[in-house]
Amino acid sequence: MLEVRPVLQVRDVSLGFGGVRALTEVSFEVNKGELFSIIGPNGAGKTSMLNCISGRYHPTSGRVLLNGRDVTDLTPNVRATLGLGRTFQNLALFGHMSVLDNIMVGRHHLLRNNAVTGALYWGSGARREELAHRRKVEDIIDFLEIAHIRKAVAGTLPYGLRKRVELARAMAVEPSIILLDEPMAGMNLEEKEDMARYIVDLNEEWGMTVVMIEHDMGVVMDISQRVMVLEFGRKIAEGLPDEVMANERVKVAYLGIDDDEEAAGESAA
Ligand SMILES: Nc1ncnc2c1ncn2[C@@H]1O[C@H](COP(=O)(O)OP(=O)(O)OP(=O)(O)O)[C@@H](O)[C@H]1O
Numbered sequence: 001m002l003e004v005r006p007v008l009q010v011r012d013v014s015l016g017f018g019g020v021r022a023l024t025e026v027s028f029e030v031n032k033g034e035l036f037s038i039i040g041p042n043g044a045g046k047t048s049m050l051n052c053i054s055g056r057y058h059p060t061s062g063r064v065l066l067n068g069r070d071v072t073d074l075t076p077n078v079r080a081t082l083g084l085g086r087t088f089q090n091l092a093l094f095g096h097m098s099v100l101d102n103i104m105v106g107r108h109h110l111l112r113n114n115a116v117t118g119a120l121y122w123g124s125g126a127r128r129e130e131l132a133h134r135r136k137v138e139d140i141i142d143f144l145e146i147a148h149i150r151k152a153v154a155g156t157l158p159y160g161l162r163k164r165v166e167l168a169r170a171m172a173v174e175p176s177i178i179l180l181d182e183p184m185a186g187m188n189l190e191e192k193e194d195m196a197r198y199i200v201d202l203n204e205e206w207g208m209t210v211v212m213i214e215h216d217m218g219v220v221m222d223i224s225q226r227v228m229v230l231e232f233g234r235k236i237a238e239g240l241p242d243e244v245m246a247n248e249r250v251k252v253a254y255l256g257i258d259d260d261e262e263a264a265g266e267s268a269a
Helices: 046-054 076-081 099-110 115-120 125-143 159-172 189-204 217-223 241-246 248-255 259-268
Strands: 008-017 020-030 035-039 061-066 084-086 177-181 209-213 226-231 234-239
Touching: 008 046, 020 046, 020 061, 020 226, 020 234, 035 046, 035 189, 035 217, 046 084, 046 177, 046 209, 076 084, 084 159, 099 125, 099 159, 125 159, 125 189, 159 177, 159 189, 189 209, 189 217, 217 241, 226 241, 226 248, 234 241, 234 248, 241 248
Parallel strands: 035 209, 035 226, 084 177, 177 209
Antiparallel strands: 008 020, 008 061, 226 234
16 A cells, blocks of 8 residues: 655654743644644744744754655755745745746746756757746646736735735745745735635645645634644644634633633523
8 A cells, every 4th residue: 555645744843942932842744735724822833833844943853854854954945946835924025026027936946957058058958948937837827817917016016916926936836835824914805715715726726735824713714624723832732623623722722712611601690
């Protein structure tokens, strides 16, 4: 039987900033094709965890494995070449560049022929490669329905569209897993619904493995296949959305609902 290897394995990851323990021995795995969300109250360690996975932070202890390979000591750029894509909580687009150029930047490391060889051998391999890249980028543009703004300067676009362009750029890397840091933050309801649909399609139609941090609980519970809950840097629950919602510790820690208190309140009334 074929072994199903997780795309992402996080093993006993701890992270400290001076006296602050941002993460304490957190372990979890994400399988190919999953849409996995990390939730928790403010300061629970969600962004710290995403940064440990992407390589922006290095865990004080513990390991991070990508497609079975230990990447703990590798830089974010090397992790990107190994199939890790990400978007940021605060947008990280090149504001002065066009939408198309922003997306092409995402594909830069995939270009085998660089500018010099491309100039020398234009008309052969480099040209074919360039065309293949353009086609891939066009697929992404079609998928995210941003064809009408391809030439627009990224910095001039409304926030919701800039978030979509950022997703396009992350997709352009052709990652085996994509990390989404609060993809709906700052969006209105309509923009949120659109983004949720793109994420679900990305997962279901493109088969992309997704790890998402998101504060909007409704969206998280609607679209995630599995959810992990952090509190004070520790994992307090992991499972199907319904299981997590029903978990007593989660209700108290995250939602501020205590069933015992509720029952006591009802019987006193
Ligand atoms: N660069 C840093 N330097 C010092 N402390 C940090 C740093 N980054 C995070 N922390 C601390 O680590 C803890 C976890 O923070 P983190 O931002 O990971 O939580 P979070 O769950 O993402 O919070 P939020 O939902 O508010 O974004 C917090 O106590 C935070 O103050």
